[in-house]
Amino acid sequence: MVNSSSFECCRKQGSKLNENKPVSKVLVLEDCPAHVEAIRNFCDENNLIGVKVTRSRLASALRSNFDLGAIFLAESYGGSSEESAGIARKIHAARPELPIIMRRQTGAMPNDFPPGLDAVVCGTYVAGDMASLRKVIDEYIFNCEYPNALVRGISELTSPVLGSVFSDMGVAVDAPCLVRDRIIFGEVFSLIPLESTWCRGYMMIQAEEEPILDLLNRRETSQGAADFRDLNSLLGELTNLIWGAFKNRYVGDADALSHSQVQVPLLINHKQKYISFGSESPHLCFTYRLKDEQSGRTVKLHQRFAFSLSWSPEDFREFEQVAGETAGAGELDLF
Amino acid sequence: MSKILVVDDSSTVRDEVAGFLRKNGLDVDTAVDGKDGLTKLKGSPGIKLVISDVNMPNMDGLTMVEKIRGELGNSTVNVIMLTTESSPAMKERGKAAGVKGWIVKPFKGDAVLETFRKLAS
Numbered sequence: 298m299v300n301s302s303s304f305e306c307c308r309k310q311g312s313k314l315n316e317n318k319p320v321s322k323v324l325v326l327e328d329c330p331a332h333v334e335a336i337r338n339f340c341d342e343n344n345l346i347g348v349k350v351t352r353s354r355l356a357s358a359l360r361s362n363f364d365l366g367a368i369f370l371a372e373s374y375g376g377s378s379e380e381s382a383g384i385a386r387k388i389h390a391a392r393p394e395l396p397i398i399m400r401r402q403t404g405a406m407p408n409d410f411p412p413g414l415d416a417v418v419c420g421t422y423v424a425g426d427m428a429s430l431r432k433v434i435d436e437y438i439f440n441c442e443y444p445n446a447l448v449r450g451i452s453e454l455t456s457p458v459l460g461s462v463f464s465d466m467g468v469a470v471d472a473p474c475l476v477r478d479r480i481i482f483g484e485v486f487s488l489i490p491l492e493s494t495w496c497r498g499y500m501m502i503q504a505e506e507e508p509i510l511d512l513l514n515r516r517e518t519s520q521g522a523a524d525f526r527d528l529n530s531l532l533g534e535l536t537n538l539i540w541g542a543f544k545n546r547y548v549g550d551a552d553a554l555s556h557s558q559v560q561v562p563l564l565i566n567h568k569q570k571y572i573s574f575g576s577e578s579p580h581l582c583f584t585y586r587l588k589d590e591q592s593g594r595t596v597k598l599h600q601r602f603a604f605s606l607s608w609s610p611e612d613f614r615e616f617e618q619v620a621g622e623t624a625g626a627g628e629l630d631l632f
Numbered sequence: 633m634s635k636i637l638v639v640d641d642s643s644t645v646r647d648e649v650a651g652f653l654r655k656n657g658l659d660v661d662t663a664v665d666g667k668d669g670l671t672k673l674k675g676s677p678g679i680k681l682v683i684s685d686v687n688m689p690n691m692d693g694l695t696m697v698e699k700i701r702g703e704l705g706n707s708t709v710n711v712i713m714l715t716t717e718s719s720p721a722m723k724e725r726g727k728a729a730g731v732k733g734w735i736v737k738p739f740k741g742d743a744v745l746e747t748f749r750k751l752a753s
Contacts, residue, residue: 461738527643534642537687538737541716627740629712629747630723631733 321366497606576605639669639684652741666691681752
């Protein structure tokens with residue numbers, strides 16, 4: 298099993314991401330040191346996080362959950378174009394949802410696909426023409442505009458909810474990222490639809506079963522050891538609280554919804570760790586880390602937004618609660 | 633002793649609210665949705681206060697309150713909604729159905745304990 302420490306991150310030391318924009322992880326399969334440097338610079342400038350893995354661990358890495366947005370593959374990776382083409386075909390067979398962007402040898406035209414790879418590679422570029430690479434990542438990763446207020450607001454409303462449910466733990470959140478892979482994190486997840494006049498889709502909360510059960514068992518109760526039903530209930534209520542906060546802040550008057558109620562089936566194959574929301578678009582993802590301040594142990598929760606049914610960011614609105622009209626959360630508003 | 637009925641489809645919330653109230657000497661029963669809440673209320677005339685969620689399967693909280701006042705003809709039991717909902721329209725519906733108060737989750741027991749004691753007495 299490959300864990301996150303098997304991935305090497307290729308970022309410039311001290312480089313800063315644009316924190317108002319979600320990032321995306323790209324797997325960099327590149328043998329040329331000069332071009333690794335070029336990709337490092339490109340990633341810094343384009344809110345990407347490049348990750349590398351040794352060739353021997355590539356297959357097992359692709360079976361793991363790393364929340365990738367795309368794969369950058371050099372045409373000469375592995376020593377020859379035939380080797381690289383074979384690797385591209387294997388990646389595509391294992392993970393067809395991950396776009397493979399190929400760096401072609403100098404002299405090739407942009408989007409001039411290597412022979413036999415037009416169904417495998419989604420775009421190409423040549424060294425020195427990073428504008429073509431930019432165009433491909435804009436098409437396959439950053440093809441959805443997420444309002445800054447939404448991206449910032451989701452973690453703003455989620456973190457206090459986590460803090461209230463897990464009051465004995467600290468809450469930290471990673472930079473939001475755009476993810477194309479469909480591998481599920483952990484074994485258990487909740488799924489709830491989101492609907493408004495400007496968006497329709499789902500929110501999912503995913504978790505590993507054992508750390509949360511361990512956390513529940515460390516809490517003193519008179520009801521015996523926690524089991525998966527307790528975990529289901531906790532995750533369900535957590536999802537409900539976050540959903541409610543999201544609705545209050547971003548949905549407003551749902552009766553004004555003018556779209557027809559289109560639904561698509563959700564496909565969850567847990568044995569294969571596969572999920573489909575019926576669309577190939579990337580999802581907006583957040584990772585929260587709950588830290589037990591005493592023991593130092595941490596628990597990860599992944600939050601994923603897939604606005605796969607409808608997306609109109611130009612109609613995005615935020616609803617302000619007027620001060621004095623409503624009691625704060627937890628306070629009794631007597632009529 | 634007067635009884636309180638806690639109605640919520642989430643066992644986590646039922647355990648938290650009922651546990652807190654019991655720890656503070658109150659007699660508490662629980663129900664898993666609006667339909668179960670109506671059944672429990674019919675069978676327990678000693679219930680003086682109902683604390684209920686809104687979004688529940690089988691029967692939602694506001695429909696339950698409307699049936700408490702209508703079908704059961706019970707105009708005296710106090711009802712407080714404990715819910716993620718905060719829209720004015722939802723609260724107006726609650727008020728019209730005879731709900732006494734509204735709490736937006738999460739539950740903060742210490743802030744409401746004394747009021748709950750008074751409403752349950």
